[in-house]
Amino acid sequence: MISQELNDSITRVGRGTDAGEVLRRYWQPAALSEELNVKRPVVPVRLLGEDLVLFRDEEGKLGLIQRNCPHRGADMCFGRLEDNGLRCPFHGWHFNRDGQCVEQPAEPEGSKMHEQIRARSYPVVERAGVVWAYMGPGEAPAFPAFDCFAAPDSHVFAFKGLWECNWLQAMEVGIDPAHASFLHRFLQDEDPEDSYGKQFRDKAVNTDIPMTRLLREFPRPEVRAEETDFGLKITALRDLGDGQVHVRITNQIFPEAICIPMSREMTITQWHVPIDDENCYWYSIFTSFDKPVDKELMREQRLKEHTLPDYAPVKNKRNNYGYNPEEQATETYTGMGLDINVHDQWAVESMGAIQDRTDEHLGKSDTAIIRYRRMLRAAIAAVKDGRDADLPMQSTDLDAIKGPISIDAIAADGDIDKAYVTEDKARRDHCSWTTALEAAE
Numbered sequence: 001m002i003s004q005e006l007n008d009s010i011t012r013v014g015r016g017t018d019a020g021e022v023l024r025r026y027w028q029p030a031a032l033s034e035e036l037n038v039k040r041p042v043v044p045v046r047l048l049g050e051d052l053v054l055f056r057d058e059e060g061k062l063g064l065i066q067r068n069c070p071h072r073g074a075d076m077c078f079g080r081l082e083d084n085g086l087r088c089p090f091h092g093w094h095f096n097r098d099g100q101c102v103e104q105p106a107e108p109e110g111s112k113m114h115e116q117i118r119a120r121s122y123p124v125v126e127r128a129g130v131v132w133a134y135m136g137p138g139e140a141p142a143f144p145a146f147d148c149f150a151a152p153d154s155h156v157f158a159f160k161g162l163w164e165c166n167w168l169q170a171m172e173v174g175i176d177p178a179h180a181s182f183l184h185r186f187l188q189d190e191d192p193e194d195s196y197g198k199q200f201r202d203k204a205v206n207t208d209i210p211m212t213r214l215l216r217e218f219p220r221p222e223v224r225a226e227e228t229d230f231g232l233k234i235t236a237l238r239d240l241g242d243g244q245v246h247v248r249i250t251n252q253i254f255p256e257a258i259c260i261p262m263s264r265e266m267t268i269t270q271w272h273v274p275i276d277d278e279n280c281y282w283y284s285i286f287t288s289f290d291k292p293v294d295k296e297l298m299r300e301q302r303l304k305e306h307t308l309p310d311y312a313p314v315k316n317k318r319n320n321y322g323y324n325p326e327e328q329a330t331e332t333y334t335g336m337g338l339d340i341n342v343h344d345q346w347a348v349e350s351m352g353a354i355q356d357r358t359d360e361h362l363g364k365s366d367t368a369i370i371r372y373r374r375m376l377r378a379a380i381a382a383v384k385d386g387r388d389a390d391l392p393m394q395s396t397d398l399d400a401i402k403g404p405i406s407i408d409a410i411a412a413d414g415d416i417d418k419a420y421v422t423e424d425k426a427r428r429d430h431c432s433w434t435t436a437l438e439a440a441e
């Protein structure tokens, strides 16, 4: 349980808020690159409670500027994409991709007023199929050398989805290894051969045990969380008996991402990005350590569950997430179908727009959540004191931050560290674009 004041501090994201100022010190996913693959690449973006417009100019470069025209506030999403910038249809004021006003055709000839007019704008870059924005002070930081950024374009695929709740509860489901044994429980095991692009449908590594069975039959993991340069390394241990331990390594990447194994072939690096206080997008980068990603299949699978242009899930609170009590009795723990994303969505949206943490009771299985909140509070305090360098990844050599290792392994002899490092090395040894992580341990 925490106070209302602390809950507000760690959840609210507007400019000048505690958590909002921490989030602004990191690159934020603003859109998928695919959203701009249209004839008129101009898309609305609402990010950290700010309304913006993203566009690609005639030089192919991106601009992200405030949505309301600095003149009298008309909506620039309806702007004319011309003359290498965006022109407001109301009085023709013209802005370049940096937000500088370069022309005011209704003002007297020779007027220099436009030189003083600048739309709020933020730097943007494209990486791994995602357009990233930096909304903080000073120079934008570099990107860490995480796998999802190191892999070639052929081996990454990005997608996103809308969740109607605060970003923090969305992120916290990703650092809670115990819930997979319940929320994502399947009462029957599917053929692992049909597992492409899906989570928890593969066999557990080096065994013939489907992950579904392993999660179902071993529901009490020991959860360990350790601070790292990038956030937290989370180890979930399931004792299978006969001296065997199932090890699952997942990660929290500060401030609002996770990196988890999806299958033997792929990992998911997922940001939970605030749209505003009460809505967020998950942005996932699927990274393959084996064959190039079958992007068409991955996209098709996910478009079946989402509607464009908002990437809003087909199953949602307005249709009870497709809840079927019959299915709940016989097939799944939730009765909400086989897509585990829907389960997570229900869990985090059903808490309410912003979870009331004045009335929660954290247990031992919530260890990583407790550690994460401690890190977030420390970061909030550091920003308030002007100690930005104390934030994770703000003063470290980002090229040295690799991985992070996200993998399932079996420790047959109780040597947990050896088991997952060996498994990760084997995966990287067979991979065309990465090499073993020297600094893994």
Ligand code: FES
Binding pocket: 069, 070, 071, 072, 073, 074, 088, 089, 090, 091, 092, 093
């Ligand atoms: S409101 Fe945009 S130019 Fe007047």
Ligand SMILES: [Fe+2]
Binding pocket: 173, 179, 180, 183, 184, 340, 344
């Ligand atoms: Fe989940």
